[in-house]
Amino acid sequence: xxxxxxxxxxxxxxxxxxxxxxxxxxxxxxxxxxxxxxxxxxxxxxxxxxxxxxxxxxxxxxxxxxxxxxxxxxxxxxxxxxxxxxxxxxxxxxxxxxxxxxxxxxxxxxxxxxxxxxxxxxxxxxxxxxxxxxxxxxxxxxxxxxxxxxxxxxxxxxxxxxxxxxxxxxxxxxxxxxxxxxxxxxxxxxxxxxxxxxxxxxxxxxxxxxxxxxxxxxxxxxxxxxxxxxxxxxxxxxxxxxxxxxxxxxxxxxxxxxxxxxxxxxxxxxxxxxxxxxxxxxxxxxxxxxxxxxxxxxxxxxxxxxxxxxxxxxxxxxxxxxxxxxxxxxxxxxxxxxxxxxxxxxx
Amino acid sequence: xxxxxxxxxxxxxxxxxxxxxxxxxxxxxxxxxxxxxxxxxxxxxxxxxxxxxxxxxxxxxxxxxxxxxxxxxxxxxxxxxxxxxxxxxxxxxxxxxxxxxxxxxxxxxxxxxxxxxxxxxxxxxxxxxxxxxxxxxxxxxxxxxxxxxxxxxxxxxxxxxxxxxxxxxxxxxxxxxxxxxxxxxxxxxxxxxxxxxxxxxxxxxxxxxxxxxxxxxxxxxxxxxxxxxxxxxxxxxxxxxxxxxxxxxxxxxxxxxxxxxxxxxxxxxxxxxxxxxxxxxxxxxxxxxxxxxxxxxxxxxxxxx
Ligand SMILES: Nc1ncnc2c1ncn2[C@@H]1O[C@H](COP(=O)(O)OP(=O)(O)O)[C@@H](O)[C@H]1O
Ligand SMILES: [Mg+2]
Numbered sequence: 001x002x003x004x005x006x007x008x009x010x011x012x013x014x015x016x017x018x019x020x021x022x023x024x025x026x027x028x029x030x031x032x033x034x035x036x037x038x039x040x041x042x043x044x045x046x047x048x049x050x051x052x053x054x055x056x057x058x059x060x061x062x063x064x065x066x067x068x069x070x071x072x073x074x075x076x077x078x079x080x081x082x083x084x085x086x087x088x089x090x091x092x093x094x095x096x097x098x099x100x101x102x103x104x105x106x107x108x109x110x111x112x113x114x115x116x117x118x119x120x121x122x123x124x125x126x127x128x129x130x131x132x133x134x135x136x137x138x139x140x141x142x143x144x145x146x147x148x149x150x151x152x153x154x155x156x157x158x159x160x161x162x163x164x165x166x167x168x169x170x171x172x173x174x175x176x177x178x179x180x181x182x183x184x185x186x187x188x189x190x191x192x193x194x195x196x197x198x199x200x201x202x203x204x205x206x207x208x209x210x211x212x213x214x215x216x217x218x219x220x221x222x223x224x225x226x227x228x229x230x231x232x233x234x235x236x237x238x239x240x241x242x243x244x245x246x247x248x249x250x251x252x253x254x255x256x257x258x259x260x261x262x263x264x265x266x267x268x269x270x271x272x273x274x275x276x277x278x279x280x281x282x283x284x285x286x287x288x289x290x291x292x293x294x295x296x297x298x299x300x301x302x303x304x305x306x307x308x309x310x311x312x313x314x315x316x317x318x319x320x321x322x323x324x325x326x327x328x329x330x331x332x333x334x335x336x337x338x339x340x341x342x343x344x345x346x347x
Numbered sequence: 348x349x350x351x352x353x354x355x356x357x358x359x360x361x362x363x364x365x366x367x368x369x370x371x372x373x374x375x376x377x378x379x380x381x382x383x384x385x386x387x388x389x390x391x392x393x394x395x396x397x398x399x400x401x402x403x404x405x406x407x408x409x410x411x412x413x414x415x416x417x418x419x420x421x422x423x424x425x426x427x428x429x430x431x432x433x434x435x436x437x438x439x440x441x442x443x444x445x446x447x448x449x450x451x452x453x454x455x456x457x458x459x460x461x462x463x464x465x466x467x468x469x470x471x472x473x474x475x476x477x478x479x480x481x482x483x484x485x486x487x488x489x490x491x492x493x494x495x496x497x498x499x500x501x502x503x504x505x506x507x508x509x510x511x512x513x514x515x516x517x518x519x520x521x522x523x524x525x526x527x528x529x530x531x532x533x534x535x536x537x538x539x540x541x542x543x544x545x546x547x548x549x550x551x552x553x554x555x556x557x558x559x560x561x562x563x564x565x566x567x568x569x570x571x572x573x574x575x576x577x578x579x580x581x582x583x584x585x586x587x588x589x590x591x592x593x594x595x596x597x598x599x600x601x602x603x604x605x606x607x608x609x610x611x612x613x614x615x616x617x618x619x620x621x622x623x624x625x626x627x628x629x630x631x632x633x634x635x636x637x638x639x640x641x642x643x644x645x646x647x648x649x650x651x652x
Contacts, residue, residue: 051544082545104550
């Protein structure tokens, strides 16, 4: 079944700014959907509309088959984890977890049981009587998740929950969030601007740009068949190389080089390839790249160079000898991408 | 006064710590700091000490010889008189009653101001209503209209409401506070918005959010404002003089004046009693400051948010 349906949601702020311009997304039961996009693209706004913290200007939010547009956040059966955790500073961890339950009139023995359970699940049992200010960032993060868990919500909403943590802890917590979500088997929306987080966590990714959906798909789909140049350059690190070219009669021309391309399209196109999906076959033919700077990253190296006026980056296994001066690139058919240069859409 | 002392000593310890690499100049500044501090203490405490010692002499001596520095031995007698002797025109007021009146005024004034300004600030910061910002600035401009400026209309309103010679008439017209509203507004604005949103998701309504979250978070802020407002309320003179004509409502500050006024005929005013009453009048504000001072400073230094 579908837990959440967002239908054509529009959000216009009172100052006239349109933050969400008609977005439709479904979240299936137990699914973890990640909203990813650059800062200011409207992902928090969309999440907050689901939470009920922002009014929906137009469209519908349907949770478990019930339109919730006009329900208060507390009546929607959602739970949210905020970027700054938003723990109540003057309450102990235990009270933080219990507060929502208490407000709903849950009997106190049940509250105690749920709090203990969540504490054990998140390994914060020993901190239950501390104040949030006496906890580390990672522990506060756990408390924030605990507060979400005790409510047994239909859906978890995470708004960049890891961005206040250092890199190492972030990787660890990322994994834990995923495990926890699997274990609880509850649908979740996770908002982030970090494409690595998106790729690793998501069952499905929703790539947002400027208040609109660019692409919805599994991480693999989004990575290997980006729907637009925006997705191509946003997902993947380093991003996909994009070079203008000309397509005619099944041949792609880039500068002096031409290669066969199985496409009926003709005219100017944007040619894209992933840095890690180009071969340097040592042959005399191929796409010629003037090599500039080389970065050694341990397991592999990044070779920055130019094709005509355009910067490209190629990743190479560090075991191989580094190229020098000039290299020729060849591609497998499925690793090449063509986009319309005007609309940016895949052709 | 206690507060300023604590402040400056905290500052000096800060600077001495910073300069600890070099010992000599540090020592010099330390001595200098202490000299300055002691001068300050002397300047502020001197008159109070003299007033206290003088209050232990009998009024004839004071009248003849002026202020006294030693111990006059009339301490118990004088202070007992001040507290328990029934005086005034009607012969009904005692120092104790006036202390009680002063306490009612000071507490009512401080608590009333905190309650009203917290509620006003809560409305301004957390609720979207038409002209919210405008109403804030209207409240704020009342700073330009202190009591002294609007005393006649205020008197008339209180009089028409029949609240002359009542505690409510004494307190209520004074408890609207632009300063308090302003401080609480700034404080509420610094509370992260997510806290309110988290509370909303947790099912707390506006009243619950205010009571369960904002009030506990504002504790130190409330203590700070309480100190200031209690002292201001306690020291009110003009307003109580106008609002209350019955002696049963007299405050300590007015009592001092009453004693001094007795210079009718050959009577020598009871200087010792007036001074004793001044000492008594100083005691509660000083106590409030000493008791709340730690919270006050904590409120200024660390923020539990
Ligand atoms: N309360 C608000 N009033 C007006 N505009 C807002 C408000 N909140 C966000 N916006 C605007 O809406 C857009 C999307 O914001 P947001 O959803 O926070 O982006 P993201 O979370 O993707 O970084 C931004 O351009 C932002 O400036
Ligand atoms: Mg955001």
